[in-house]
């Protein structure tokens with residue numbers, strides 16, 4: 001049975017790199033894949049998955065109105081897909097995650113989602129919450145805080161490097177705007193009351 005996977009991590013942990021390696025692995029064996037990424041996440045260009053190691057691939061951009069099930073079924077009908085890979089899956093809606101679950105369960109295509117677990121306030125993203133609830137496999141991709149502990153949280157910083165505590169959940173950016181860190185240091189820097 002095809003499965004729905006959620007590979008989750010903090011920022012700068014290697015999610016996009018791992019996705020692009022998995023994609024290459026399928027394609028070098030002659031199998032067809034379908035890639036999605038969030039339209040809003042245009043750090044490396046619109047509809048592009050880019051890793052900090054320099055790997056890049058074009059992907060179908062999704063926004064709130066995208067029906068991933070319809071798009072994937074049409075592609076699968078044209079020529080069978082071996083796998084669907086979704087980057088920035090924290091930005092999926094709950095309904096879109098259910099579309100992906102349908103593709104795994106009813107169409108038989110494995111779906112690999114890569115994304116953040118929590119935002120700059122330590123709250124789940126909508127897509128991450130639904131993936132944590134529905135995925136067959138939850139796989140953590142690990143990275144380290146400056147102290148050597150596992151980095152599980154994402155601190156948003158301003159231009160002076162000060163912690164940002166309030167703001168919209170979605171703010172596209174990279175290493176200049178976010179620092180992955182362990183929970184202890186995230187709590188200390190944000191001053192979140194216990």
Ligand SMILES: Nc1ncnc2c1ncn2[C@@H]1O[C@H](COP(=O)(O)OP(=O)(O)O)[C@@H](O)[C@H]1O
Nearest residue numbers: 010011012013014015016017018050051052053
């Ligand atoms: N030149 C490099 N050589 C090896 N690793 C690198 C290099 N540049 C960045 N990295 C590593 O790549 C990882 C970030 O990869 P990326 O796929 O962009 O992360 P994510 O998608 O999780 O934000 C980090 O662990 C970083 O240390």
Ligand SMILES: Cc1cn([C@H]2C[C@H](O)[C@@H](COP(=O)(O)O)O2)c(=O)[nH]c1=O
Nearest residue numbers: 011012041119120154169170171172173
């Ligand atoms: C923590 C957090 C992140 N984002 C955005 C910032 C980036 O554009 C992506 C994550 O990129 P990655 O390096 O591929 O992991 O998500 C956001 O909008 N809000 C947040 O709280």
Ligand SMILES: [Zn+2]
Nearest residue numbers: 145147182185
């Ligand atoms: Zn730390």
